Amino acid sequence: xxxxxxxxxxxxxxxxxxxxxxxxxxxxxxxxxxxxxxxxxxxxxxxxxxxxxxxxxxxxxxxxxxxxxxxxxxxxxxxxxxxxxxxxxxxxxxxxxxxxxxxxxxxxxxxxxxxxxxxxxxxxxxxxxxxxxxxxxxxxxxxxxxxxxxxxxxxxxxxxxxxxxxxxxxxxxxxxxxxxxxxxxxxxxxxxxxxxxxxxxxxxxxxxxxxxxxxxxxxxxxxxxxxxxxxxxxxxxxxxxxxxxxxxxxxxxxxxxxxxxxxxxxxxxxxxxxxxxxxxxxxxxxxxxxxxxxxxxxxxxxxxxxxxxxxxxxxxxxxxxxxxxxxxxxxxxxxxxxxxxxxxxxxxxxxxxxxxx
Amino acid sequence: xxxxxxxxxxxxxxxxxxxxxxxxxxxxxxxxxxxxxxxxxxxxxxxxxxxxxxxxxxxxxxxxxxxxxxxxxxxxxxxxxxxxxxxxxxxxxxxxxxxxxxxxxxxxxxxxxxxxxxxxxxxxxxxxxxxxxxxxxxxxxxxxxxxxxxxxxxxxxxxxxxxxxxxxxxxxxxxxxxxxxxxxxxxxxxxxxxxxxxxxxxxxxxxxxxxxxxxxxxxxxxxxxxxxxxxxxxxxxxxxxxxxxxxxxxxxxxxxxxxxxxxxxxxxxxxxxxxxxxxxxxxxxxxxxxxxxxxxxxxxxxxxxxxxxxxxxxxxxxxxxxxxxxxxxxxxxxxxxxxxxxxxxxxxxxxxxxxxx
Numbered sequence: 035x036x037x038x039x040x041x042x043x044x045x046x047x048x049x050x051x052x053x054x055x056x057x058x059x060x061x062x063x064x065x066x067x068x069x070x071x072x073x074x075x076x077x078x079x080x081x082x083x084x085x086x087x088x089x090x091x092x093x094x095x096x097x098x099x100x101x102x103x104x105x106x107x108x109x110x111x112x113x114x115x116x117x118x119x120x121x122x123x124x125x126x127x128x129x130x131x132x133x134x135x136x137x138x139x140x141x142x143x144x145x146x147x148x149x150x151x152x153x154x155x156x157x158x159x160x161x162x163x164x165x166x167x168x169x170x171x172x173x174x175x176x177x178x179x180x181x182x183x184x185x186x187x188x189x190x191x192x193x194x195x196x197x198x199x200x201x202x203x204x205x206x207x208x209x210x211x212x213x214x215x216x217x218x219x220x221x222x223x224x225x226x227x228x229x230x231x232x233x234x235x236x237x238x239x240x241x242x243x244x245x246x247x248x249x250x251x252x253x254x255x256x257x258x259x260x261x262x263x264x265x266x267x268x269x270x271x272x273x274x275x276x277x278x279x280x281x282x283x284x285x286x287x288x289x290x291x292x293x294x295x296x297x298x299x300x301x302x303x304x305x306x307x308x309x310x311x312x313x314x315x316x317x318x319x320x321x322x323x324x325x326x327x328x329x330x331x332x333x334x335x336x337x338x339x340x341x342x343x344x345x346x347x348x349x350x351x352x353x354x355x356x357x358x359x360x361x362x363x364x365x366x367x368x369x370x371x372x373x374x375x376x377x378x379x380x381x382x383x384x385x386x387x388x389x390x391x
Numbered sequence: 392x393x394x395x396x397x398x399x400x401x402x403x404x405x406x407x408x409x410x411x412x413x414x415x416x417x418x419x420x421x422x423x424x425x426x427x428x429x430x431x432x433x434x435x436x437x438x439x440x441x442x443x444x445x446x447x448x449x450x451x452x453x454x455x456x457x458x459x460x461x462x463x464x465x466x467x468x469x470x471x472x473x474x475x476x477x478x479x480x481x482x483x484x485x486x487x488x489x490x491x492x493x494x495x496x497x498x499x500x501x502x503x504x505x506x507x508x509x510x511x512x513x514x515x516x517x518x519x520x521x522x523x524x525x526x527x528x529x530x531x532x533x534x535x536x537x538x539x540x541x542x543x544x545x546x547x548x549x550x551x552x553x554x555x556x557x558x559x560x561x562x563x564x565x566x567x568x569x570x571x572x573x574x575x576x577x578x579x580x581x582x583x584x585x586x587x588x589x590x591x592x593x594x595x596x597x598x599x600x601x602x603x604x605x606x607x608x609x610x611x612x613x614x615x616x617x618x619x620x621x622x623x624x625x626x627x628x629x630x631x632x633x634x635x636x637x638x639x640x641x642x643x644x645x646x647x648x649x650x651x652x653x654x655x656x657x658x659x660x661x662x663x664x665x666x667x668x669x670x671x672x673x674x675x676x677x678x679x680x681x682x683x684x685x686x687x688x689x690x691x692x693x694x695x696x697x698x699x700x701x702x703x704x705x706x707x708x709x710x711x712x713x714x715x716x717x718x719x720x721x722x723x724x725x726x727x728x729x730x731x732x733x734x735x736x737x738x739x740x741x742x743x744x745x746x747x748x
Contacts, residue, residue, distance in 0.1 A: 037487050037540075037570045037598055038628045047632040050450045066446050075441035084432035087613035087646070089423050090606075093407045117474055120635045128510060130394050133490040146636065153485060153633050183394075213394045241394055249447075256444035256641035271395045275404040276510050278477045279503065284613035285642050289444070 045152035048145065052357055060382055062373040063357040065192075065220070065332050067253040069306065069376070071289075072299040075254070078292035082285060091284040094273060098282075098291050102261060105294070106233060111266040114273040115282045115290070119219055119247040119260035120146060123186065126243060126262075127154040128276045130213045131183045138182035140169060142193060142365055144217065147186050156184075162365075167194040167326065169202065174209035185210060188217040189232070190224060193361065193371045195328030197224060200232045207239040213268065215243045220330035222251025222304050223311070228329065233263070240265055250331060252293045252300055259290045307331045311374045317384050318372075321391060325372075332373045341391060344370050350390040356383055402509035405502065409714055417739055419730040420714040422549075422577070422689050424610040426663065426733070428646075429656040432611070435649035439642060448641040451630060455639075455648050459618060462651070463590060468623040471630040472639045472647070476576055476604040476617035477503060480543065483600065483619075484511040485633045487570045488540045495539035497526060499550060499722055501574065504543050513541075519722075524551040524683065526559065531566035542567060545574040546589070547581060550718065550728045552685030554581060557589045564596040570625065572600045577687035579608025579661050580668070585686065590620070597622055607688060609650045609657055616647045664688045668731045674741050675729075678748060682729075689730045698748060701727050707747040713740055 036043060051064035099110040106112075116122040123146065131137055133155040139147050141160050151158045159180040161173050169187075170176070177185050187206070190197045207214045216232055224230050235242045243264040249255040259282070262269060282290075293300065311333065315325050318335050325333035337344035347370060348360035359371040374380065393400060408421035456467040463469075473479040480503065488494055490512040496504050498517050508515045516537040518530050526544075527533070534542050544563070547554045564571045573589055581587050592599045600621040606612040616639070619626060639647075650657065668690065672682050675692050682690035694701035704727060705717035716728040731737065 037625065039486065039489055042486055042628050042632055045632060048636045050447075050636060053447060053450065061446070064447060070440075070442035070445050073441070075444070079436065079439055079441065082436055083427075084430070084436065084610075084646075085427035087432070088427050088610045089418070090407075090410060090421055090612045091615070093410065117635060117640075118637055120637065124635060129399055130396065132396055133512065149632075155490065253441075253445045255447045258448070258637055258640040268394065271399050275399055275402060275506075278474060278481060279405045279407060280475055280477065280615060283474075283615040283640075283643065286640065289441075 041152060041155050045149070048149045051359060054357065058355055060356045060375065060379045062375050062379065062383060063359045065250060065330070065373045066255050067250055067303060067307070067331065068374065068379065069253055069303040071253040071293050072296035074292040074296045074299070075289050078289050082288060087284055090280055091282065091287060093280055095282045095287050098287050098294070101291055101294055105297070106263065108263070112236070112263055112269055114262050114269050114277065116260045116262065116277065117281050118249065118258040119217070119245050121277070121281065122245050122260050122262045123147065123215070123217070124150050125272050125276055126184055126186070126213065126215050127151065127156060129271050131156050136180050136182045138177040138180070138185035138212070140173060140187060142361070142363070143186070144188055144192055167191055167196050169198060174206045178209070178211045183212040184215065185212060186215045186217055188219065190220045190329040192220065192330065193332070193359070193366065193369070194326045194334045195330040195332055196326055197228060197230060197329040200230060200235060203232055204235050204238065207235055207242050210241060213241050213243060214239070215245060217245045219245065219247050219250055221246065222300070223307055223331045224329040225308055236263065236265060240267065243268055248290055248293060251304060253303065254289070254293055257286050257289055259286050307374050310377060310380055314374055314380050321384070321387055323387070332371055335370045335372055336368060337370060338368045344368055347387070347390060351383070351386055354386045356386050398509060398512050402506070405506045408716060411714065415712055417713045417732065417736045419732050419736065419740060420716045422607060422687070422730045423612050424607055424660060424664070424688065425731065425736065426610055426660040428610040428650050429653035431649040431653045431656070432646050435646050439645060444641055447637055448639065448644060450637055452639045452644050455644050455651070458648055458651055462654070463620065465620070468630075469593070469620055469626055471619050471626050471634065473617045473619065473634065474638050475606065475615040476574070476602050478634070478638065479602050479617050479619045480504065480572070480574070481507050482629050482633055483541055483543070483570065483572050484508070484513060486628050488513050493537050493539045495534040495537070495542035495569070497530060497544060499718070499720070500543070501545055501549055524548055524553050526555060531563045535566070535568045540569040541572065542569060543572045543574055545576065547577045547686040549577065549687065550689070550716070550723065550726070551683045551691045552687040552689055553683055554585060554587060554686040557587060557592065560589055561592050561595065564592055564599050567598060570598050570600060571596070572602060574602045576602065576604050576607055578603065579657070580664055580688045581686040582665055593620065593622060597624065600625055605647055605650060608661060610660065611646070611650055614643050614646060616643050664731050667734060667737055671731055671737050678741070678744055680744070689728055692727045692729055693725060694727060695725045701725055704744070704747060708740070708743055711743045713743050
């Protein structure tokens with residue numbers, strides 16, 4: 035007999051981006067920061083001893099929550115640290131969605147949302163994004179009609195890279211009956227000239243959570259560290275009840291604090307990525323591969339007008355040891371999602387494309 | 392309005408053992424190993440760079456699973472690594488228990504089980520352990536009658552420290568209709584002369600999971616690393632579906648592997664703890680504080696015959712900067728649970744007790 039719950043038996047797990055172990059592959063497929071974390075992370079690593087791991091870590095990652103609070107001009111009870119942004123997403127289901135109730139998403143989006151909904155036994159209410167990945171104007175009404183208890187919107191959007199305004203999100207939050215989680219995994223790469231800032235929404239809406247991660251902007255994907263920002267009424271149940279006790283280990287607390295307090299270094303990598311993004315966008319367009327306007331560290335490049343298909347470009351690049359992301363779905367199979375790499379990596383990508391096109 | 396699920400609203404979170412930040416408190420309250428992890432952990436720490444954290448970690452902790460498989464003479468598909476043993480317990484609920492269905496436990500036990508059941512919306516079927524914390528003979532029948540889908544038994548038992556035989560567990564597994572998770576958090580401290588080994592149960596019962604942790608035996612409570620051992624039919628759904636993708640960060644994989652491959656060092660700390668446990672057991676008994684026979688790194692000491700109550704002893708020790716665990720429940724409020732410390736810590740504990748008694 036099977037002991038596994040039927041919904042788990044029936045579902046598919048999350049599909050990771052390829053992670054080649056060889057040293058020569060250029061990885062432009064999983065949106066990692068092309069630059070390493072702050073040198074302070076190396077210093078913090080050297081300050082750690084095995085003996086410091088003998089005891090349980092600080093249970094609520096308080097020093098890190100205090101640093102986040104100071105930076106964001108809020109109090110520590112507005113923050114909960116999570117084992118990567120993925121844990122934050124799961125905890126939003128655990129805390130706010132009754133099993134069997136509905137979860138809402140604008141598609142296409144981060145494929146993990148579906149996986150988490152399936153694990154939780156939540157039904158999924160899908161609203162298709164329009165041409166150019168624009169949000170349907172009746173999005174919130176459709177979520178409310180379906181009784182959605184939690185909606186996840188990734189902004190800037192993945193996989194398109196486009197940015198919605200905070201005003202647009204505010205209107206959606208005001209209309210939604212359930213919790214709105216704004217997944218800001220890529221927010222560090224938004225051009226400051228956009229003036230984007232969703233944090234003021236917290237003061238005006240009691241149903242908003244904002245997700246941030248150290249994986250992209252701080253170059254720490256390997257560390258697994260993310261956090262949620264929200265009103266204490268939403269954060270408290272996660273912080274004190276639903277997350278695993280001691281969910282953030284001592285090293286992650288230490289290194290995360292080191293990276294976060296070096297805002298100058300982090301900001302410098304964000305600007306380098308923005309500059310490289312701008313150049314890569316132009317260079318791809320010049321090759322007949324126009325990309326969506328992106329405020330992230332990746333470009334969704336339209337291969338519709340190219341002489342070979344997106345799938346063939348993906349395979350051709352892979353043969354040249356360059357990994358990009360191809361999504362084999364009807365909506366996305368004309369695109370490639372290309373992470374902005376270092377200048378050298380982007381050059382090698384462009385040279386490889388030139389041989390293929 | 393509240394957006395929080397009613398079961399989460401109504402429940403209490405887990406209560407951590409006290410973690411004083413001052414340097415002078417002797418911590419004998421949370422069952423950490425009194426000895427630091429292997430020197431190889433320090434070496435592995437020094438081998439790490441910030442740059443190694445830029446990319447996502449190996450998604451399934453494969454090198455560590457291969458090392459565990461070699462040590463336990465099984466294949467890697469029998470293992471899933473978790474963010475501390477706590478995540479393993481949660482994932483057992485997620486994977487095997489329908490929300491609203493029943494979870495079974497022999498009480499008293501690890502208080503986190505209740506918390507996890509409450510989060511999951513599972514009902515809790517409780518069977519009280521008998522005098523001297525013995526398992527009721529009709530335990531499995533009572534679980535089956537109540538439709539229990541998952542039963543957690545901690546062995547050696549916490550908080551008593553007593554050990555059930557693998558044969559007794561095998562009989563329970565054979566009778567249970569649901570999954571039996573044997574929580575072996577303290578198994579490393581079992582005296583080898585007991586001949587205890589639950590791993591052969593995996594070959595005879597398709598419903599058994601065994602939980603291990605690096606927190607106690609390997610001196611790595613601060614790292615958050617545990618694992619489940621079981622048939623691939625039980626492990627697979629957790630490994631590939633229900634755990635968070637990338638749940639084990641790159642550093643934990645690296646340091647865990649370093650600690651695990653130094654079995655000689657780990658074993659030497661286990662023997663030191665056993666020796667100290669034996670001496671402390673005798674010294675407490677000589678002071679009128681007999682403890683249960685323990686195969687763990689703690690002693691449950693009966694204060695019934697002492698001139699002052701367990702609660703007062705706890706407070707008196709705390710005033711002398713020695714923390715032990717007092718459980719304020721009808722069943723346990725005559726006991727103190729005292730972690731076996733270093734020789735020096737145990738001496739200071741005994742001296743403090745002498746001044747109080």
